[in-house]
Amino acid sequence: MYAALTVIGAGGICVGVSNASSARTESTTITSKWVTPGKGVVLPAKASYPNSAGTLGVVHERGPIQTKGHPFFEPLGSNGRACVTCHQPSDAMSLSLDTIRERWEATKGADPLFDPVDGADCPDKPRGKRESHSLLLNHGLIRIAMPWPPKDANGNVIEPEFTLEVVRDPTGCNTSPTYGLNSDNPTVSVYRRPRMAANLRYVTTSFSLSGRFNGKTGEPLAVHPKTGKRVGLPILADARQPTLEAQAAEAAINHMRVHAPLTDEQIEQIVAFESQVYVAQDFHIMAGSLVEKGAPPALGPMALVTGESILPGNNWTNPVFMSFDSWRVAPGETEEQRKFRESVARGYDLFFLRPMWIRDVAWFNSIGMGNPYKRTCAICHSVHLTGNNISPGLMDLGVNNVALGIDMPDLPVFKVTCKQDALPHPYLGREFLTYDPGRALVTGKCIDVGSLVMQQMRGMSARAPFFSNGSAKTIREVVEYYDTRFDMKLTEQEKQDLTNFMSVL
Template sequence: MPTVSRTVATPWAMLALLAACADHGEGAAVAQSSNLGADLVRVPGDADVMAVNESGIARTVTPGGAIDTHGLFFRSMGANGRACVSCHVASQGWTVTPAGLRDRFERTDGLDPVFRPNDGSISPVADVSTVETRRSAYDLLLRKGLIRVGIGIPDGAEFELAAVDDPYGYASAGELSLFRRPLPAANLRFLSGVMWDGRETLAGMSIRQDLAHQANGATQGHAQKPDPIDDEQREEIVAFETGLFFAQAHDFSAGLLDREGARGGPVPLSTTPFYLGINDTLGADPTGKPFDPEAMTIFAAWAGLNGNRLDEARGAVARGEDLFNHKPIEIADVRGLNDALGAPVIHGTCTTCHNAP
């Protein structure tokens, strides 16, 4: 079983940080009101459910209240030591960050399972024989958190490869080198497509089936398992992933984001209704409900707050939400929107495209 990186402070240090950063006794209510302390007691130290960022602290919640680190998500099933958790780390928002990867590199001399040449390096033939050659080979992973995806030009592509100028000396029409950061393995209940480019969104299959197919593809590709995982294993991984809800829980200026009637944070998110087509901009909501441009309302209760620093910060959040709902934007050349409505220019707002309430 691979080691789960510990890249944030201890739970009790985080509770102290919450208390120090909050105003008007807000921190004192953290463990009682949000059950943050209780959740952390139940979670093993290496599976911290909190992630510190420049704005505050984000949290993960699950239906069972704790992250089970004994499942397949945390277990190496391939040939190179990797597990799902190698690239989907709780304290890094269920993806990876350059800072977290650099920490792993320094602690292991670049031998942690995430550092494998099949897709972690600039090319699968890069020299990884020494610490310094590994530092060069994994440069894009260390600087930008990028994994290489090798894909050939598919049949029927609407483009052709005119020339190759690959500084890493590997890409060709048979295998293009495409670099992207792993997507978060959380909040998957709200997906309408799987993968950056939708290539795991398969015709005639549900999102859950797509995720099961993707889990096998990742295990065979990224972890280099020679044979497929079975249906039961796929379902276990998907069940774990779809039970993860991750969101900002605390802001260094506005405090806890589920106070004073607000519905921010991962706990409200975990109970948010969702179905494909909800509040559809084109009027295709399967329930027949018309599109409501005022889609974002989780901080509406903070509108007009003032009088102290905490309330002023919360009032600013509410004003930002109001701008998101109402600031006019001229939208042009968006395929699937302008062409679908037959309108060269649509007078919309942010919620014209970001419409799930």
């Protein structure tokens, strides 16, 4: 079986023809997958982009996209970046470490991606030296500079419930006299992965059993300034902006160095683009086509285009990733393919059905569920077809906390000391170490330290590394983390099954 592929090249479109069953990568001609800001191309309505596991399918629901003049693709500020710099179609509208390194090699560090404002470990590092960009080049991390103490939406200072002390500073930024915590403009620098700007219909929704309330914090949800509707906290790792519009406006200032705020029209165009792009792996070098007749129905980007959003998926009516029954005893052209597909089906069963003791997760165990709570992966990764969480999705899994996270010696470490009259972090107490205080840099609350908004699970083969701080280099390391964190006692086969399952999403 042969399928026509459309692949975006550096300055235009390359069309390749491939064998969709087993040897797609051999016959696909790719010159470059990078979409350069300001270099107009037409992104086709449907395209496939290569990655190490196969190809990622990208669908523009409203048809081809002319990037020339489009604010998502044009460099609007002074540093040559556009939104697309960090949200590349080939990388599931995120940015993989492989791609970052390719850009470094291709441009010798001159690509706007490496603007020191946030593409270096600290803005005062000399541009173009590999060591100045170590967190971006080694972990795929962008610097996020947050004012300390935090300020509310009106710019008023929030008195924090805890103190922050820099106890390790490999980048030097948090102790910098110009950019650090004790500078004239006190700032906390944390380092995070760019998030996916795709499948957002499934993300920008909040689910609350009580309408106007944030079901977790018991406080009112924010109001969308245009629609007047209540909105959740699904955007950005720390949920500091409540809407896509606000996120775009902030990103233009902080990441693109615009001279003037974006116009309403530009923001509308950006949000309209983000709201119509869907991504998912559509071919896997081991599993073959993920979108052929008889493939599991949740696979491929068209499942997301046609799927219904706002569906809780931790149930048998609308299971998170529907059914993998067709691969339980899988068809396949080779024994190897059949075995891989069956492994994927077993991996989904583990995800959906294997109970574990979920414990010490702030804003999950601490909201009345109980600590521990015995259930499956799907209790948190519950949104139908994307596996994120919109209840809202803030929680502290532990990846940011030194005691519970993967060791990250390249990251700064902060000592958090909660005040005596404040509610402490529910499981770490009043004094602990963190790589990133997360949501607490927005709210100033001790119970929020480490909490971040959960990501969706699609396009994972296109956008490693994982977790907000890039601490899991591969899907397998994600599985290993959960196995350790929740004492799942997975066998080697089960780990591989879960890894394979996530690699086809």
